[in-house]
């Protein structure tokens with residue numbers, strides 16, 4: 001098999017060289033890409049605050065009941081280790097605050113501390129990876145009214161401000177210990193099912209709470225703040241407090257990261273187009289790469305045009321060091337390890353394809369007004385022998401080539417997941 005992969009690669013290398021693309025340089029550039037693996041695909045966003053915790057509310061939903069979901073932090077780690085063993089390139093782990101090690105104690109969100117996540121930091125150290133973090137502002141009685149950081153109930157608002165403060169402190173310590181900045185992302189579901197009157201009041205409160213929660217400034221080498229907007233959530237269809245305009249404004253004003261989740265816009269909007277727009281005004285972005293199907297359904301990422309534009313925009317403009325690439329999907333209807341591996345590989349493929357583009361030539365053609373030639377070149381690029389380069393890259397990285405990971409995942413399902 002590996003002989004075949006090498007042979008195919010040699011031919012592909014020549015074909016790419018003929019259009020001015022250096023395949024070796026492209027594979028080398030892949031080392032600049034680190035993908036942050038969201039822990040929540042392992043257990044359908046349940047977390048471990050209580051033994052039977054499940055996702056409820058917040059306008060997000062998992063569907064499906066495929067056997068084998070992670071039931072403990074140990075299961076999550078075991079699953080993520082399996083996932084990483086099947087992926088080329090570099091990864092990090094992205095945790096939500098509900099994934100702490102609480103050891104049977106009821107720890108409310110305004111009580112989370114470093115000690116609940118020290119085990120995770122140690123595990124990251126062992127794995128040689130970085131950690132990202134998220135306050136969890138959903139699936140909680142104090143989020144049941146639809147408002148958290150923008151709540152008009154001062155006690156509730158303060159509760160969530162305290163959660164934000166604590167999560168940022170945990171993030172800073174994780175980044176410090178691991179020697180790589182931890183991105184702390186804030187997404188709140190806040191919004192209204194039916195038409196509200198005081199949109200402005202809620203937005204003023206959200207801004208006030210973010211200012212309070214982020215008042216402590218940490219060194220950028222330890223942690224970076226990100227804020228995530230959304231168009232609407234289920235049951236919160238009429239108004240989202242943290243809309244796109246709200247958070248672009250907040251991120252620009254405070255020069256923090258804007259999180260672009262490509263499931264969080266109107267279906268006709270193109271998330272990839274937003275990257276160069278927002279990066280005119282902020283230093284960096286966080287991406288939540290996902291696949292919305294008709295709504296923010298968080299299907300497993302596949303190699304589609306949307307993902308391709310996102311990756312191409314980053315590579316074409318040399319934005320690799322300014323964009324933190326994370327994933328955000330949770331499909332409970334299929335093997336969850338398979339979901340991770342397929343989805344992460346799809347995102348990585350999009351980046352490698354972007355790195356195999358003769359961008360300078362395309363720009364020259366565009367600037368010369370040769371739009372037919374631009375169109376034709378883009379079409380021809382679609383059928384270049386990308387798979388041969390991808391397989392060779394996987395071979396070099398010591399992970400299964402082609403569909404080779406499927407049987408590995410089936411074996412893991414038989415030996416581990418089916419016994420849970």
Ligand SMILES: C[C@H](O)[C@H](O)[C@@H](O)C(=O)CO
Nearest residue numbers: 040060134187261296328
């Ligand atoms: C669980 C995630 O934090 C959540 O999905 C958020 O990032 C989001 O995208 C909500 O729609």
Ligand SMILES: [Mn+2]
Nearest residue numbers: 228261288328
């Ligand atoms: Mn998201």
